[in-house]
Amino acid sequence: MIDAPTRARWSVLPQLLAVDRTGAAALIADPGWSDRERAAVLADAAPSMVLRTDGPVMGNSESGSGSGAPDPHEHSTPAPFLLPTTSGSTGPPTVLARTRDSWLIGFDVLGALPGPVLIPGPPSSTLYLFGALHALHHGLRLVTTDRFDPRDLPAGGTVHLVPALLSTLLDDRERHPGRPAPGVIVCGGAHVAPALRERCARLLPGTVLIEYYGSAEHSLIALRRDGGPLRAVPGVRLAVHDGVLWVDSPQTVLGRLRDGVLQPIGPGPSTVGDRADLGADGTLTVHGRAATTISSGGALVAVEEVEQVLRAVPGITDVVVAGTPHPALGMLVTAVVETRDGVGPSRRELRSVAREALSPAKRPRRWLLTPALPRLGSGKPARSLIDAGLRDGTLDALPLPGSPGGRP
Missing domain, CATH: 3.30.300.30 (ANL, C-terminal domain)
Structure with missing residues (x-):
């Protein structure tokens, strides 16, 4: 596991790349975890050591097991390079195991974007880490910050945002219409409301808005460009059963970690419980996670x-x-x-x-x-x-x- 102080979260990036070169898998700690959440993550990931960007390398005395990432030689399982965690927005974080190839597929699907690329969020979020590694993969200049400030926007470049920050950007645009505008906005993490999409087109007419639907488990599932329909990305097969979306994708994680042991997902379709409709023409409409449904x-x-x-x-x-x-x-x-x-x-x-x-x-x-x-x-x-x-x-x-x- 790699730990970084809140004031310098992106100092983990060189260590992440170095860990990958050794063939090991890395988990980036979130400074915002509560003590209970951190303990749960350590228990499931069972890392062999904790690397601190502002201190010495230590053995993992916190989890007590030190078993580390799953052995890639067991059962011919491909080697993971990253142990991402789910966001924890609706419950405790879950530790996953992801291969390098699964994200390389997503990098090619998203394609090269104009640089420089602004990543205004922490690397412990896979949304922002994916954006940063995507930029490095395509040889683009990377600008990382811990918080979004519209003044940091790269003129003609790319910025990765969630819808709430897109709204903040547009609010700032109304107050300061002369500020530099990005060439591309990549927006994920939640659904972009039609009104927000229309507002973006009105205030930033020269900016391309790329929306994607995905999950920590499946990475990129579907894309929408400049207000078009939401459709599955190449290589991803979708099906809806009893109103629930099932995804069959080469980008799916290897599985989940429980007490240091990999619990495989797949092969074949899997679901995170999102409710959706799938049109005959392949158009996807996502209604949200079943866990965020209220019975009233x-x-x-x-x-x-x-x-x-x-x-x-x-x-x-x-x-x-x-x-x-x-x-x-x-x-x-x-x-x-x-x-x-x-x-x-x-x-x-x-x-x-x-x-x-x-x-x-x-x-x-x-x-x-x-x-x-x-x-x-x-x-x-x-x-x-x-x-x-x-x-x-x-x-x-x-x-x-x-x-x-x-x-x-």
């Missing part, structure tokens, strides 16, 4: 669908929809809204938008305003922390104006 009053509500509607409202920076306990409905659809500088639409305005776009069961009944949603290092909302904060009352959020007590 006997109806199943896909939170991503509600979030997409609300993110289109002017003044909203981001929104997370979650369920809070209700004696009659089971769970109450609750919207936690983040606005720029705490100024945004009223509850009445949001309810009006919800009435126009959503059926009654999907409309939020509880509205909360927060100055800043808890986030993962990748920039995605930390859903598990938000759910916990709503349950125990510790979330930094207040009722929206016109919403006494935050309840209907």
Whole structure:
């Protein structure tokens, strides 16, 4: 495992490349992990040593086993080069094992992009690490930062973002239209709402927006370029069974690590539980993870669908929809809204938008305003922390104006 201080997260990159040259597999620690999450990752990965970019190399006394990555010679398993972890947005991180070839396929699928390439997030996120290694693979100049600042945008180059940061970029563009514009924006990590896509085309008419749908388990699954349809990338076969998407891909990880032992995935189709529709022409529509579905009053509500509607409202920076306990409905659809500088639409305005776009069961009944949603290092909302904060009352959020007590 490679550890780096929060102030210099990208100092892990040379060590990652050096570890790869030795034929070993590396796991990049996330400084944002809680003690419980770190302990769980160490127990599953069982690394043979911990490399610290600001200190000496140490044997792994934290996990106690020191068994390291899976033996590539056992059962003819290809050698992994990376032990990525899932984001932990909906639960504890899972340790995976990925081969070098699986990402080389993705590098070729995405193709060469204009440089320089800005990566404004931590290497512990596979979204940003993939972008950085993709740039190096294609010989492009790489610029890494720990946080996104629109002033760092490379004129005519490429930037990798999640949708919340794309919204931040566009907000800045409205305030500073003369700043340099990137040639390409690569956006992943969550669905890009149509309104955000249209806003990007309006404010950055000379910029190509590449959206991709993927997962830590399957890497690149489907691409959308400049508002076109979302389609599977070459080599990936998709199927939908009982509303759940199954993926058969050469980019799939070898498997998951449990107590230092590799639990293989495949060969063949596998799923992370995303719900989707697949058209006869191959067009893919993803509705989100089954784990982010709320059962309210006997109806199943896909939170991503509600979030997409609300993110289109002017003044909203981001929104997370979650369920809070209700004696009659089971769970109450609750919207936690983040606005720029705490100024945004009223509850009445949001309810009006919800009435126009959503059926009654999907409309939020509880509205909360927060100055800043808890986030993962990748920039995605930390859903598990938000759910916990709503349950125990510790979330930094207040009722929206016109919403006494935050309840209907």
